[in-house]
Amino acid sequence: MIPKFEVGDVVEMKKRHPCGGWEWEVLRTGVDFRLRCRTCGRVILLPRPQFLKGVKRIVGAPGKGDGLLS
Numbered sequence: 001m002i003p004k005f006e007v008g009d010v011v012e013m014k015k016r017h018p019c020g021g022w023e024w025e026v027l028r029t030g031v032d033f034r035l036r037c038r039t040c041g042r043v044i045l046l047p048r049p050q051f052l053k054g055v056k057r058i059v060g061a062p063g064k065g066d067g068l069l070s
Helices: 046-056
Strands: 012-015 023-027 032-037 044-049 055-059
Touching: 032 046, 044 046, 046 055
Parallel strands: none
Antiparallel strands: 012 023, 012 055, 023 032, 032 044
């Protein structure tokens, strides 16, 4: 089963970014995924198959947190 990804999700990728960061924020979903590195702020665009192959797990999701923003 393929997990659903939403804008605002924070995902951990299998490979580390050159800046040393592992976590990425999803900015756009669809045929392509736009991601922002949570360490350096770099924005990349990945085709869906490449994103699904490279994602390891969802670290955080919008609306599912400690409740501080609610």
